[in-house]
Amino acid sequence: MIRQNLLVTPKYALLNLEEIQVPEGKSKVEISVPEAKGLKLVKSRQSLTWLLRYGYEGKKESKVLGKYPDISLEDAIHLTLRYQAQLAKGINPFAEMQKQAAMPTLKEFFEKHYFPHAKQNKKSWKDDQSRFTNHLQETLGAVKIDQISPAMLTDTLAQVKESGCINATVNRTRALLSSILKMAFDRELIGQNPMMRVKKYVEKNQIERYLSEDELKRLMPILANPKAYGIENQIIIGIVEMLLLTGARKGEVLHLKWADLDLSNHLWKLNENKSGKPRIIQLNTEAQRIVRGMSRKHEYVFANPETGQPFNDIRKTFQKILNAADIQNFRIHDLHHNFASMAVNNGCDIYVVQHLLGHASPTTTQRYAHLQQDTLRNASELLANRINRARPDQAI
Structure with missing residues (x-):
């Protein structure tokens, strides 16, 4: 691979980009972008690709950012500057992105992890299934489990209450959410259970009906x-x-x-x-x-x-x-x-x-x-x- 320097205008407009040639006998050429450390444009006979070369924990790494023109030069520079700032703080942005991409939604976690466990260990697993379907799936099902906040939980329980459910039903829904999130915490998907900051609804536990x-x-x-x-x-x-x-x-x-x-x-x-x-x-x-x-x-x-x-x-x-x-x-x-x-x-x-x-x-x-x-x-x-x-x- 042949590496060259790339001339860039102050507004990040590539000069003669389409005229960059791949030398005879080579499959591609790699061109450096001075405005962003580690940013490269790799041209092959078929495509133009943005590549970031960086160091992390003493090792040399590289990451494909995307194709040109899907990602413009200006966007590629902005991405690179953002990633380099994270790397300077000791954070590997690509590991974080990979982790986030693999992070399940509440619905995915419920179906893959919580519900199979409940079905084997709880006599009331059908109640859990019903509560999730009726009260949680629509409001929180699509949210990544590490993005669920106490405010979201409070709002969701308020909606359960507003739907006509009594406080005891709201609290059973709260208990289900807490159990799901505790399992996520035990599996190290979240740093803490956000339900700990959400109060229970007051229940009237006294018996209301018996035979005279x-x-x-x-x-x-x-x-x-x-x-x-x-x-x-x-x-x-x-x-x-x-x-x-x-x-x-x-x-x-x-x-x-x-x-x-x-x-x-x-x-x-x-x-x-x-x-x-x-x-x-x-x-x-x-x-x-x-x-x-x-x-x-x-x-x-x-x-x-x-x-x-x-x-x-x-x-x-x-x-x-x-x-x-x-x-x-x-x-x-x-x-x-x-x-x-x-x-x-x-x-x-x-x-x-x-x-x-x-x-x-x-x-x-x-x-x-x-x-x-x-x-x-x-x-x-x-x-x-x-x-x-x-x-x-x-x-x-």
């Missing part, structure tokens, strides 16, 4: 004789009774297998609960009666007789039960709350209720431990009576 004594009295006749109220599915009736009597979660009852039961010792062995830990549910007499009334034809105790598998949805029949009992604004999961409330109001210690429900912490149990007014009034009267017994006799 009157509602319970209206409910039990329907469960005892559902056909009299036009309800034919006895298996779903059994599921509702099981939820009411054990405080178990809907998914746990729906997926109860005969192999999980030790009826001789009145035990239901759960391999794992919501937190992923095994636990045992003590089956009371009524729960045992319900289980023994189910067919053993299928693997699941409360199997759909048409498929042999758990029911996909029991809400339609559950609503018929509520309508027959004239019970309003009551969800299936409220039966879980109701069990805790009834246990506490009937004198069960919070520690006992914690283990009945399979909670890892009594703090979680406390959320469901709604005390009825009669319980509070009786406790207050009890204390007042003890105080009064200590009073001296009043003189008449």
Whole structure:
């Protein structure tokens, strides 16, 4: 290769650029540009290419900047000056560009790294998938994961809230984002988790719904004789009774297998609960009666007789039960709350209720431990009576 000097005007207009000739017997010629250290124009018989020669960490390197005329001389000089300034600070701009080009977007990282991990390790992976699709993909999916800022996260969560979601849903979305970004931090794609600077939304964790004594009295006749109220599915009736009597979660009852039961010792062995830990549910007499009334034809105790598998949805029949009992604004999961409330109001210690429900912490149990007014009034009267017994006799 033959190297020559290139004459340049003050406005960076090449003189006789098209007339530069490649010498006979050579494949190309390399011409230096005085205005920018290391900038070369390499002319072959087919093309003109901008090349930057530079030193980094004691090694000589080179980088093709692009073709002429796609990149003008003025642009090539500006690029070179910018790159040389970074090199002078000990930064390799081309390594940084390569790193940035390989940096995944939030959507790419979710699909390639986070979601496969969640699918293997989380029972709630479908919830993660749904939250990402519904709340995050459109707003943050195309953003490079190292470019996500606390302000972006705050704005995204505000949009989730404005879409009509309650604070708890916003916080679950926040938790998903935090988990994704923590994994990115662990993989050294980002320097810190920006979610650490984004506050949670305030949640009202107190129980809002449980069965009153009157509602319970209206409910039990329907469960005892559902056909009299036009309800034919006895298996779903059994599921509702099981939820009411054990405080178990809907998914746990729906997926109860005969192999999980030790009826001789009145035990239901759960391999794992919501937190992923095994636990045992003590089956009371009524729960045992319900289980023994189910067919053993299928693997699941409360199997759909048409498929042999758990029911996909029991809400339609559950609503018929509520309508027959004239019970309003009551969800299936409220039966879980109701069990805790009834246990506490009937004198069960919070520690006992914690283990009945399979909670890892009594703090979680406390959320469901709604005390009825009669319980509070009786406790207050009890204390007042003890105080009064200590009073001296009043003189008449």
